Amino acid sequence: MRILVVEDSRVVSRILQHLIAQELGCEVDFAEDMLSAEQLLKEHKYFVAITDLNLPDAQNGEVVTLVQSHQTPCIVLTGSLDSQQRKRLLQLGIVDYILKENRFSYEYVVRLVKRLKRNENVKVLVADDSLVSRKFVRNLLEQQLFQVIEADDGLSAFEILQSQSDITLLITDYNMPGLDGFGLILKVREIFSREELAIIGLSSDADESLSARFIKNGANDFLQKPFVHEEFHCRVLNTLDSLDMIRKLWEQANLDYLTGVYNRRYFFGLFEEQLEQIKLKKSSLTVALLDIDFFKKVNDTYGHDVGDEVLVEFSSRLNRLFGQHFTVSRFGGEEFTVAFKGLNEDKAFSLMDTFRAQLEAEPILTSQGPLTITVSTGIAGFTDGSLDNLINRADKALYDAKELGRNLVCIE
Numbered sequence: 001m002r003i004l005v006v007e008d009s010r011v012v013s014r015i016l017q018h019l020i021a022q023e024l025g026c027e028v029d030f031a032e033d034m035l036s037a038e039q040l041l042k043e044h045k046y047f048v049a050i051t052d053l054n055l056p057d058a059q060n061g062e063v064v065t066l067v068q069s070h071q072t073p074c075i076v077l078t079g080s081l082d083s084q085q086r087k088r089l090l091q092l093g094i095v096d097y098i099l100k101e102n103r104f105s106y107e108y109v110v111r112l113v114k115r116l117k118r119n120e121n122v123k124v125l126v127a128d129d130s131l132v133s134r135k136f137v138r139n140l141l142e143q144q145l146f147q148v149i150e151a152d153d154g155l156s157a158f159e160i161l162q163s164q165s166d167i168t169l170l171i172t173d174y175n176m177p178g179l180d181g182f183g184l185i186l187k188v189r190e191i192f193s194r195e196e197l198a199i200i201g202l203s204s205d206a207d208e209s210l211s212a213r214f215i216k217n218g219a220n221d222f223l224q225k226p227f228v229h230e231e232f233h234c235r236v237l238n239t240l241d242s243l244d245m246i247r248k249l250w251e252q253a254n255l256d257y258l259t260g261v262y263n264r265r266y267f268f269g270l271f272e273e274q275l276e277q278i279k280l281k282k283s284s285l286t287v288a289l290l291d292i293d294f295f296k297k298v299n300d301t302y303g304h305d306v307g308d309e310v311l312v313e314f315s316s317r318l319n320r321l322f323g324q325h326f327t328v329s330r331f332g333g334e335e336f337t338v339a340f341k342g343l344n345e346d347k348a349f350s351l352m353d354t355f356r357a358q359l360e361a362e363p364i365l366t367s368q369g370p371l372t373i374t375v376s377t378g379i380a381g382f383t384d385g386s387l388d389n390l391i392n393r394a395d396k397a398l399y400d401a402k403e404l405g406r407n408l409v410c411i412e
């Protein structure tokens with residue numbers, strides 16, 4: 001990523017240089033006037049340009065059209081802005097404008113660039129039956145580099161969300177034929193939690209209670225139409241920042257910090273919830289408990305860091321083989337589980353024995369050279385009772401595998 005800063009004040013340039021180096025660590029070019037900006041724009045492709053409006057050789061914001069003529073998104077950083085200038089800039093389709101008021105202004109610019117970088121990978125679905133409204137919202141989102149998908153009613157929005165699980169934000173109007181905004185949110189929230197999908201409601205309806213009703217029904221935020229560009233951008237930014245924060249918290253609570261696979265807490269949360277269904281439907285749940293053999297020796301011989309490298313590669317192999325269809329978790333230390341929902345013990349045995357043989361045959365490449373690692377595994381199938389009981393039985397089988405010489409899979 002390369003950024004262009006067009007600014008005649010050395011002080012402002014220095015502040016930006018410091019913040020960009022600290023927060024973004026990307027390449028930055030500085031131009032003090034429009035002529036040098038033009039030269040740089042011819043030489044490089046910029047991810048975004050941050051420009052002052054009043055430059056020594058262009059005092060009326062001409063630099064904005066210059067930047068845009070190079071298909072470069074433009075953020076305006078200016079000392080002052082009257083309402084006419086503001087209107088003109090918004091019509092030109094800049095990403096945003098920021099007034100140089102205090103240090104927070106510069107921090108906001110950097111936060112905005114960070115967000116823009118992430119936005120490139122964020123899919124937003126806009127559900128609105130009005131073509132004009134939809135296009136208006138699409139334009140605003142595209143200025144912020146989002147990938148935009150449109151739906152012209154609630155039902156097709158719901159279908160799109162079901163078929164494209166990588167959509168991060170839904171912006172939905174209230175009044176739509178077939179399925180309105182509330183109906184859509186209710187259906188969506190049955191499938192997608194708040195950490196999976198953020199929702200912003202929109203309406204031009206005069207009903208004052210609408211915003212609260214939207215939020216009570218599962219929306220993260222609400223905007224009354226007509227809204228100004230700036231408010232729209234701030235709301236979207238805040239909603240996505242909160243979503244990122246919620247996701248981060250969720251990951252910290254449910255994923256293992258070293259290997260990235262699920263942790264023990266996630267395993268128990270998931271299967272405690274599913275246990276009644278499994279009992280009711282008499283479907284199978286088989287658990288494999290894995291423990292790397294003589295792992296202490298790896299640490300003692302090569303050091304803890306190499307031990308960590310082994311754990312990371314071991315879990316990534318487990319995840320590659322089983323992660324798509326089954327649940328791989330790290331229970332702690334060098335102990336992992338694979339939960340095979342819908343498989344009996346014999347099938348799980350055969351899969352785990354393949355994994356065991358592959359692990360033994362393919363040494364793990366570490367910074368201290370290749371290491372041959374083996375694993376012992378105990379398998380147990382759910383019959384009745386609790387998850388703890390299931391794990392204890394798998395643990396007994398694991399104990400047998402260790403006792404019988406390791407590098408083995410045993411069934412309880």
Ligand SMILES: Nc1nc2c(ncn2[C@@H]2O[C@H](COP(=O)(O)OP(=O)(O)OP(=O)(O)O)[C@@H](O)[C@H]2O)c(=O)[nH]1
Pocket residue numbers: 258291292293294295296297299303304305306307308311332333334402406
């Ligand atoms: N590098 C590293 N080591 C860990 C981590 N968590 C636990 N360990 C180490 O894992 C080792 C487990 O050793 P033991 O329980 O004695 O078992 P073992 O050496 O694998 O022997 P067997 O299980 O009997 O085959 C200990 O030395 C722990 O310090 C970790 O996150 N990173």
